[in-house]
Amino acid sequence: xxxxxxxxxxxxxxxxxxxINIGFSDVIKILIMIxxxxxxxxxxxxxxxxxxxxxxxxxxxxxxxxxxxxxxEMSQHPIGKxxxxxxxxxxxxxxxxxxxxxxxxxxxxxxxxx
Numbered sequence: 001x002x003x004x005x006x007x008x009x010x011x012x013x014x015x016x017x018x019x020i021n022i023g024f025s026d027v028i029k030i031l032i033m034i035x036x037x038x039x040x041x042x043x044x045x046x047x048x049x050x051x052x053x054x055x056x057x058x059x060x061x062x063x064x065x066x067x068x069x070x071x072x073e074m075s076q077h078p079i080g081k082x083x084x085x086x087x088x089x090x091x092x093x094x095x096x097x098x099x100x101x102x103x104x105x106x107x108x109x110x111x112x113x114x
């Protein structure tokens with residue numbers, strides 16, 4: 001039987017500030033690791049809903065859009081279609097713009113305004 005390694009709480013340094021700066025390439029590497037260990041759905045379920053957002057510079061969004069557009073298998077995928085042709089925005093209760101609701105398996109607020 002393989003012994004399962006577990007991190008001790010003493011080994012974890014949690015973020016204490018409201019926001020942290022992290023490179024987008026690092027975010028991608030983290031998400032790849034989470035996916036490789038079969039935890040993508042669990043993470044997505046915990047982060048669904050209001051209050052869990054990431055601000056991405058427009059230049060980075062446009063790089064992602066270019067990569068998706070240049071690969072037909074990605075541009076025809078439901079998520080790829082959302083990235084290339086995002087949904088309309090609607091006003092929330094506090095007047096801020098937010099993405100219109102989409103299927104939980106799809107995303108993305110990759111529109112002109114973010």
